[in-house]
Amino acid sequence: MIQVEGLEQRYGGEVVLCVPRWQIAAGEQWLVLGPSGCGKSTLLHVLAGLQRPSAGMVSVFGKDLIATPQAQIDHWRGANVGIVLQALHLVAHLSVRGNLRLAQYLARAPQDDAAVGRALEALGVADKAGRRPAELSQGERQRVAIARAVVNGPKLLLADEPTASLDDASADAAIGLLFAQAQRSGATLVVATHDARVKRHFDKRLDLSP
Amino acid sequence: MNLATLSASYLRARPLQTGLGVLLLALGVGTIVGALLVVSQLESRMGRDARGIDLVVGAKGSPMQLILSGIYQLDAPTGNIPLASAQTLAKNPLVKKAMPLALGDAWRGFRIVGAGREYLEHYGAELAAGRHYGKSMEAVLGADVARRTGARVGSRFVGAHGVAGEGEEHTESPYTVVGVLAPTGSVLDRLVLTPIESVWDVHHHEEKEHQAGHEGREKAEDEDREVTVLLVQYASPLAAATLPRAINSKSELQAASPAFEMARLFRIVGTGLEALRAFAAVLILAAGLSVFIALYTELEERRYDLAVMRTLGASPARLFGLLFFEGLLLALLGALGGVLLGHVVAAGLGVWLAAAEQPAVSGLAFRVEEVWIVAAALAVGAVAALLPAWRAYRTDVSRTLAQG
Numbered sequence: 039m040i041q042v043e044g045l046e047q048r049y050g051g052e053v054v055l056c057v058p059r060w061q062i063a064a065g066e067q068w069l070v071l072g073p074s075g076c077g078k079s080t081l082l083h084v085l086a087g088l089q090r091p092s093a094g095m096v097s098v099f100g101k102d103l104i105a106t107p108q109a110q111i112d113h114w115r116g117a118n119v120g121i122v123l124q125a126l127h128l129v130a131h132l133s134v135r136g137n138l139r140l141a142q143y144l145a146r147a148p149q150d151d152a153a154v155g156r157a158l159e160a161l162g163v164a165d166k167a168g169r170r171p172a173e174l175s176q177g178e179r180q181r182v183a184i185a186r187a188v189v190n191g192p193k194l195l196l197a198d199e200p201t202a203s204l205d206d207a208s209a210d211a212a213i214g215l216l217f218a219q220a221q222r223s224g225a226t227l228v229v230a231t232h233d234a235r236v237k238r239h240f241d242k243r244l245d246l247s248p
Numbered sequence: 249m250n251l252a253t254l255s256a257s258y259l260r261a262r263p264l265q266t267g268l269g270v271l272l273l274a275l276g277v278g279t280i281v282g283a284l285l286v287v288s289q290l291e292s293r294m295g296r297d298a299r300g301i302d303l304v305v306g307a308k309g310s311p312m313q314l315i316l317s318g319i320y321q322l323d324a325p326t327g328n329i330p331l332a333s334a335q336t337l338a339k340n341p342l343v344k345k346a347m348p349l350a351l352g353d354a355w356r357g358f359r360i361v362g363a364g365r366e367y368l369e370h371y372g373a374e375l376a377a378g379r380h381y382g383k384s385m386e387a388v389l390g391a392d393v394a395r396r397t398g399a400r401v402g403s404r405f406v407g408a409h410g411v412a413g414e415g416e417e418h419t420e421s422p423y424t425v426v427g428v429l430a431p432t433g434s435v436l437d438r439l440v441l442t443p444i445e446s447v448w449d450v451h452h453h454e455e456k457e458h459q460a461g462h463e464g465r466e467k468a469e470d471e472d473r474e475v476t477v478l479l480v481q482y483a484s485p486l487a488a489a490t491l492p493r494a495i496n497s498k499s500e501l502q503a504a505s506p507a508f509e510m511a512r513l514f515r516i517v518g519t520g521l522e523a524l525r526a527f528a529a530v531l532i533l534a535a536g537l538s539v540f541i542a543l544y545t546e547l548e549e550r551r552y553d554l555a556v557m558r559t560l561g562a563s564p565a566r567l568f569g570l571l572f573f574e575g576l577l578l579a580l581l582g583a584l585g586g587v588l589l590g591h592v593v594a595a596g597l598g599v600w601l602a603a604a605e606q607p608a609v610s611g612l613a614f615r616v617e618e619v620w621i622v623a624a625a626l627a628v629g630a631v632a633a634l635l636p637a638w639r640a641y642r643t644d645v646s647r648t649l650a651q652g
Contacts, residue, residue, distance in 0.1 A: 079650055088558060089646045109563045116561015123649060127556040131261035136249070143249040145561040186560075198649075 039064055040085065040194070040226065045094035047080050055080045057094075060244060062226060064099070064193070067217065069237065070230040072246035078230035081246070082196045085228065086119045087111035099193055116145030120187030120225070122216070124199035126179050128171040134158065134182050135167040138189045145190045157185040160222060161215060176204075180212055188219045195225040201233045213239050255574040258550075265542035270582040272538055276531030277586020277625050281618055282593035283524050289594075289609045291514065294320065297435045298506040300345075300370060302488065303480040305329070305337060305495060311504035312513065317411075318349065318477035319506055321359050321435055324411055325351050328474035329501055337478060337495070342487035345370075348475040350447040353407035353418065358393045360407045360423075360440045362447035367479070371434045377401050378427030384445040387423040391431035392438050392602075399425050407440075407450065421450045448473055536628040539578050543571060543636035554640050555648040564641045571637035572630065579629020583622040590618075 040062040047055040055077030062068055070078050083089040084096055087103045096103040101114055128137050138154040141147075158164040161181040163174075171179055180200070187195060197216055201209035213229070213236055220227035229236065237243070259266045297319055304318040309326030316323035331348070338346035347370065350362035361367075365380060368388070378401035381388050389399060399405065403425040409415025423442060431437055480503075482488060488505070495503040547554075554567050562570075595611025 080646065083646045083649070086559065109565070112558070112561055112563035115559070121559045123556070123559070125552070125649075127552045127649075129553050129556065131257060136257070139249045140254070140557070141560045143254070144557055144566070149249060 039097075039099065041095070041097045042085075043095040045081075045084065045091050045096060047077060047084065047089070048092040055084075055091075055246070057081065057244070057246075062228070062242075064226055065224060066242055067220065067227040067240055068229070069240035069243045070228060070246060071232070071237065071243050073232050076232075076246040076248065078232070078246060079198050082121070082198055082228065082230050085194065086121055086196055087115050113146065116141075117147065117190060118193045120190070120192035120195045122180075122183050122187045122195070122197040122200055124202055126171075126183040128179060128182060128186070130171055133168050133170055134163065134174070137171070137182060137186050141186045141189050147190045153189055153191075157189040158182075160188075160219065161185045177208060177211070181215065184215055184219055188223055188225070191223045192225050195220045195223075195227045197227070197229045199231050199233070200229060201231060201236055206235060209233065209235055251569060251573050252577070255570060255577050258546075258570075258574055259578060262542065262546065265538070265546070266578060269535055269539045269542055269578050270585055272531055272535035273579060273582025273625055273628075274585035274589050276528045276535055277583050277621055278589030278593060279528035279531065279586075280525060280621055281587050281590025282597075283521055283528075284615055284617055284621075285590060285594040285611070285613060286597055286609050287517070287521060288615055289613060293433070294510060296433065298510065300481055301479045301506055302482040303492060303503050303505055304477055305334070305480060305501050305503045306477040308500065308502045311502065312509050314477065314502060314504045315506050315509040317351070318479060318504075319435070321351075321361070321411075321439060325476045326502070328476050329478070331473040331475055333501055334475050334478045337480070337501070340491070342483050342491050343480055344483040345481035347479040348444065349477050349479065350444045350474070351411055351476040352447055353409055353450065354411055355393075355405050355407050355423075355440055356397055357412065358390070358397070358438060358440050359411055360387070360442060360447070362442055362444035362475075364444065368429070368436065368441060370479075371432050371436050373432050373434075373436050374430045376428050376430040378425070381426055381441070381443055384443055384449050385421065385423055386426045386446070387440050387442045388427040388429060389425055390429050390437040390439045390441070393440055394428040401425055401427060418450050421446075444475065532625060532628055535579075535582060535625075536632040539575050539629055540632040540636065542578075543575055543633055544639070547571075547636055547639050550640075551643060551648050554643045555645045558643065558645045559649075564643070567643060568637045568641040571640045572633045575629045575633020575637070576626060577629075579626045579632075582629070583625035586625065587618055587622060 042057050042060040045055065045057040046053060070081060072078055080089065084091050085098060090104065099118065103111060129140060132140060135154055138157060139149055142149045155164060158167055161184055163178055163181045163185065166174055166178055171182065174182065195216065200212050200216060204212060216227060216229065301319060304314050306314045306318055306325065307327030307329050313323045314326050317325040334348050337343065345366065347364060347367045349367065351359060353360040376391065404422045406417050406419050406422045408417045423446065429436060492503040492505060495501050557567060591611040594609055598609040598611060601609055
């Protein structure tokens with residue numbers, strides 16, 4: 039269960055994000071919708087505990103992200119939150135397998151090759167385990183990024199503009215993968231996008247359009 | 249994966265910068281370690297050779313030359329002194345022990361030294377084979393001489409004129425090897441030892457040939473006998489105050505103190521060493537700068553990696569640790585490489601010195617100071633990594649990710 043109350047994020051006096059009230063039940067799939075610059079990414083960062091809001095209350099699965107010390111939140115995020123970024127940001131000099139191990143190491147999770155193998159298998163990129171990100175296609179890289187986000191079995195899966203710069207078919211496939219992976223690990227899914235094509239996949243939406 | 253492998257993976261990802269940092273550091277550390285090893289070994293070896301010898305008396309000339317030729321058998325002798333003067337001096341009550349040496353010839357680059365048994369005993373020499381020499385033209389070989397020439401008890405050889413053996417050979421007067429010494433770690437290892445009479449006989453023989461027909465020459469020879477140096481041990485510390493001055497002022501003799509001359513020599517060498525150390529310190533600082541620049545410029549490219557690591561659960565402190573450890577790892581590689589390099593340099597110099605029949609230097613000896621040098625190199629790496637690590641600590645995830 040995720041609860042947001044009176045959330046406000048200001049940059050230099052300007053309010054960039056305002057969410058008066060938002061509740062997500064465990065296992066739901068949500069779409070955060072709005073044009074660029076409406077604070078979608080900021081909202082995801084707040085939910086992940088990467089950024090503290092200027093005001094308001096945020097509780098994610100019982101974790102008070104406002105009151106908890108940052109170091110504890112970092113640890114909690116590693117174990118409980120998977121994040122897929124628009125630019126993917128795979129670590130270039132590590133192999134696909136290395137990128138997933140990095141996620142396990144940084145989350146202080148057991149470094150379990152079987153879990154790495156399962157995550158890659160589930161996303162159909164098990165045969166790319168030894169490759170560097172640069173050797174993969176864009177679609178394969180996105181699958182690896184999703185695998186990295188789910189390898190620790192997160193309770194909350196966040197995706198920031200996962201379909202930007204993808205054609206229709208790829209965009210559908212990406213959303214399908216996120217649904218499947220969220221379901222597989224029983225995770226709550228929150229996708230932030232300005233991409234109208236994605237709308238029809240979600241019945242729960244938070245519209246941040248001004 | 250752990251901190252070490254993750255740091256190492258980043259070092260491997262930019263081999264040029266890593267290589268440059270490691271190379272500069274290794275050169276700096278290697279220079280210091282190499283100089284330390286060589287100088288300390290030469291110092292201790294020279295100290296051992298000069299132990300128990302308070303004064304070297306020989307012909308007038310450079311006192312440094314007298315010490316180098318008389319004790320270390322390195323430089324050319326300053327000349328000869330009459331045996332009678334040496335004997336008079338030896339009877340002085342301030343003199344406890346006086347060891348006359350006669351130089352002049354060499355065999356295959358090893359000096360032939362005419363000396364009494366007390367010279368061998370002074371260095372605690374023990375026979376590895378054969379017996380001590382008894383009469384003229386018998387020779388005992390130092391351990392290095394026997395090893396490098398392959399000569400054994402019973403071998404015969406002829407000396408060549410000059411301490412480097414560059415002159416004509418004394419083919420008329422062959423030596424017979426009667427003994428081989430066990431290694432002493434002293435100057436004896438590099439010497440061919442023989443009774444003083446051998447040296448006299450060889451040159452007497454030659455002179456007789458050259459001056460054939462001159463009647464009565466032989467008797468005069470006996471009275472004109474000469475030695476090259478006299479190694480003196482004082483009977484009391486009082487001797488240091490009076491004896492050298494007495495010798496230097498009154499006669500054709502010259503007295504030089506090994507302690508004083510060696511201190512002078514190492515002061516001269518020390519200036520060069522200081523310059524070398526300063527140069528090495530500059531190298532190490534340059535290495536620190538290259539580590540800093542490598543890490544700092546890399547930050548720009550790495551900011552997404554760092555931000556992603558935060559999303560994967562890394563705290564700012566762990567990002568600091570990652571960068572800091574990278575600097576430290578680089579410094580460790582450079583320092584260990586430098587220690588290895590220093591020992592290789594010392595070993596190489598040892599091989600070269602051994603080939604030139606000089607005192608040996610080993611690359612396998614270790615000095616406790618090396619630990620401090622490694623620690624200093626690590627400190628340089630740590631300091632160089634501080635600012636980049638701090639920048640990593642301060643990574644603003646949201647802003648960084650918003651940019652890409």
